[in-house]
Amino acid sequence: MITIDLPPLSNTLGFVSLICYVLSLLPTILRVVFPKTKKNRIPKFLLKHRRTIGILAFIFALGHGYILVKKRDVDFFDLKTLWIYIQGVITFGIFTLLTITSNDWSVKKLKKNWKRLHQLTYLAMFLLTWHIWDKMSGHWTYITPVGVIMITGITILFLVRRWKEWQVE
Numbered sequence: 001m002i003t004i005d006l007p008p009l010s011n012t013l014g015f016v017s018l019i020c021y022v023l024s025l026l027p028t029i030l031r032v033v034f035p036k037t038k039k040n041r042i043p044k045f046l047l048k049h050r051r052t053i054g055i056l057a058f059i060f061a062l063g064h065g066y067i068l069v070k071k072r073d074v075d076f077f078d079l080k081t082l083w084i085y086i087q088g089v090i091t092f093g094i095f096t097l098l099t100i101t102s103n104d105w106s107v108k109k110l111k112k113n114w115k116r117l118h119q120l121t122y123l124a125m126f127l128l129t130w131h132i133w134d135k136m137s138g139h140w141t142y143i144t145p146v147g148v149i150m151i152t153g154i155t156i157l158f159l160v161r162r163w164k165e166w167q168v169e
Contacts, residue, residue, distance in 0.1 A: 007144075013064040014060070014064035017059075018057075018128070021057040021124075022151070024054040026154070027047035032164055061092060091131060095124060098124075122158060125154065132148060
């Protein structure tokens with residue numbers, strides 16, 4: 001039986017990080033899947049502040065990870081332990097790269113490679129979906145269903161976006 005608990009601070013930080021991450025993905029996905037949203041203020045605002053929102057997602061994810069690693073005394077040099085947390089570790093690594101390169105200097109220096117590097121965000125999206133489903137199974141809080149719906153919804157919208165782009169090519 002599933003029990004629903006109050007979320008600990010670590011889960012709340014992970015949830016806020018997820019909200020920021022989804023908000024950073026929305027503008028491009030909405031523009032392709034729902035073209036009429038191009039003129040809407042919200043996607044324009046999100047697009048303008050995408051980097052800042054992405055950096056906020058990283059900061060909250062850092063807090064989420066730090067609290068959990070400290071609380072559980074995780075040893076990443078133990079392969080069995082590393083395998084248990086592999087989705088979170090890889091996703092966090094991707095978020096770290098994206099955050100470090102979310103500035104004008106990196107865009108200028110990396111040129112086309114900057115865009116390629118930032119395509120990793122979509123790999124992170126799939127890893128994050130796996131991470132949430134895997135880690136929250138049987139440990140549901142009041143925010144878990146919302147988080148699951150958000151990450152699943154944005155993933156489905158991304159797949160619809162790719163399908164629409166593929167049809168145009």
